[in-house]
Amino acid sequence: MFPPFGTASWELYSATGSAYLRKKPFFGRAVSWLGDIVVVELARLLPAPLVGTVLRDLGATVIKIELLPKGDSLRGTALFELLNRGKRSVAVPPDQLSRLLEGLLPKADVLVTNYRPETQASIGLSPEKVLQAYPHLLYVNLLGTPDGRPGHDLNFLAESGVLDRMRPSPESPPLVPSFLLGDILGGTASALIRLLAALYRRTRTGQGAYLPIYLREEIFRWSVSLAHLHRLFGGQLPPPGSDFLSGALPCYRVYPTQDNRYLAVAALEEKFWQAFCEFVGRPDLQPYGKVMGDPYPHREMESMIRQRTWTEWKALLEGTAFCVTPVYTFEEVLTQPWVQEAWREGFLFFAPPDGPTPVPELGEAREWVEDRFGFLISGSH
Structure with a gap:
């Protein structure tokens, strides 16, 4: 059954072999949501x-x-x-x-x-x-x-x-x-x-x-993760750098590549960690994803990821869904196709409803304000 709003605002989306209808994103559209404000x-x-x-x-x-x-x-x-x-x-x-x-x-x-x-x-x-x-x-x-x-x-x-x-x-x-x-x-x-x-x-x-x-x-x-740790450990936070979201887990940390770039491994869910270990030919590491305090899985992961360059890992991971991604530089991000919708004349959160948006000169809107609001601005620029 089609969504009640009609197909004009929906699109067919496919990923990892499945297809379904999803609402088309409004991000990047020239919509004047607050046009009267x-x-x-x-x-x-x-x-x-x-x-x-x-x-x-x-x-x-x-x-x-x-x-x-x-x-x-x-x-x-x-x-x-x-x-x-x-x-x-x-x-x-x-x-x-x-x-x-x-x-x-x-x-x-x-x-x-x-x-x-x-x-x-x-x-x-x-x-x-x-x-x-x-x-x-x-x-x-x-x-x-x-x-x-x-x-x-x-x-x-x-x-x-x-x-x-x-x-x-x-x-x-x-x-x-x-x-x-x-x-x-x-x-x-x-x-x-x-x-x-x-x-x-x-x-x-x-x-x-x-x-x-x-x-x-x-x-x-906004410190939700800290509040979670505080409750989880009975009111006592583990030392910085030793909790499961700051690098203590082999399945959730950043690893250096052969050329001293980085790979972000965030395979917290068991299915992702298991699939990644199988994919890279290290099923022996599958039991160690959430083991804390043991240097062995960290050492093995570091050694394995250092066997390839950042570019090689990027190519190898293309199209996969393990929650493992290369760490991009900001300059590299600017070349990505998805960025073009978000990058216009600098950072834009949404596409302006009336096109290009110049930077105002000091006091340039005096006459517009006087006409719009019905009073004279004395002593202005």
């Missing part, structure tokens, strides 16, 4: 502006407020280009900020900031005051901690307990991750989840909300 962004650095970037890619109109004379401190950098393509810039001197907000917020749906409590109050953006004046508004504020003290990704990973687990062994220092887990997962992703839920709620109730996002607390909430 207006976002005012008064934020800097990465996590909060990235919220606006994703909303923009989903079709929202994002008005970026910049303070004269220089505007955003990231202007002229590659990061500014990635974060601000397609947004509309309006620039005013600091003493005109309050007046600008008074003109924008009555018709805005979302306000995104990253200000400490004392700064919020000093510029008239205390949550109580804002929601009293604009009860429809969804007000998102991203901070590292509730008190708003300065910090960066590494600080909040450290305070959340996550950084300590990023150690190859109990004697090793924590690794410094270049993927900004705290900023992007604890900040941007957490804010977007809450905000999109609040937008849905507002369609039913008409009520706005203040949505404070604290990176340290959110990183801790």
Whole structure:
């Protein structure tokens, strides 16, 4: 029986010899999911502006407020280009900020900031005051901690307990991750989840909300694997680098190849491990997939995987389904066909509904804002 929505939105998908109907992915389509939403962004650095970037890619109109004379401190950098393509810039001197907000917020749906409590109050953006004046508004504020003290990704990973687990062994220092887990997962992703839920709620109730996002607390909430280990071991975590998701299992770790590249083996399920061992001619290793504390299977796996280069392993594993994959460099990933749908003029989360998205010049949207919102911006760029 065909799915109830009709076959136009479904496609035939086949993998590993089986075929079935699946919903066609919307990723990459030029769909204006949030086409009627207006976002005012008064934020800097990465996590909060990235919220606006994703909303923009989903079709929202994002008005970026910049303070004269220089505007955003990231202007002229590659990061500014990635974060601000397609947004509309309006620039005013600091003493005109309050007046600008008074003109924008009555018709805005979302306000995104990253200000400490004392700064919020000093510029008239205390949550109580804002929601009293604009009860429809969804007000998102991203901070590292509730008190708003300065910090960066590494600080909040450290305070959340996550950084300590990023150690190859109990004697090793924590690794410094270049993927900004705290900023992007604890900040941007957490804010977007809450905000999109609040937008849905507002369609039913008409009520706005203040949505404070604290990176340290959110990183801790995302630590599901640590919570699992904590419960599994009766409230005592095993030492870093010695649990089954950090390399202690022969079936779940990274192995070097002959040319000092790497292979990611993640055959946690018994059927995958058994099939992989059979495939590489080492059925004798099948009983050792989840054996901990025995160096033998690790040593044998290392020796076996070092017999081939990364390219040879890539060719050998093509079309297999063992949860074993080559570790690609970022440059190699950019050449992959699947990336082309996600890579346009930099990173795009979704294809913009109105095509190419240029980076705004400082204050370029003054006339558009004045016409759209019906007030004059004095002292602007």
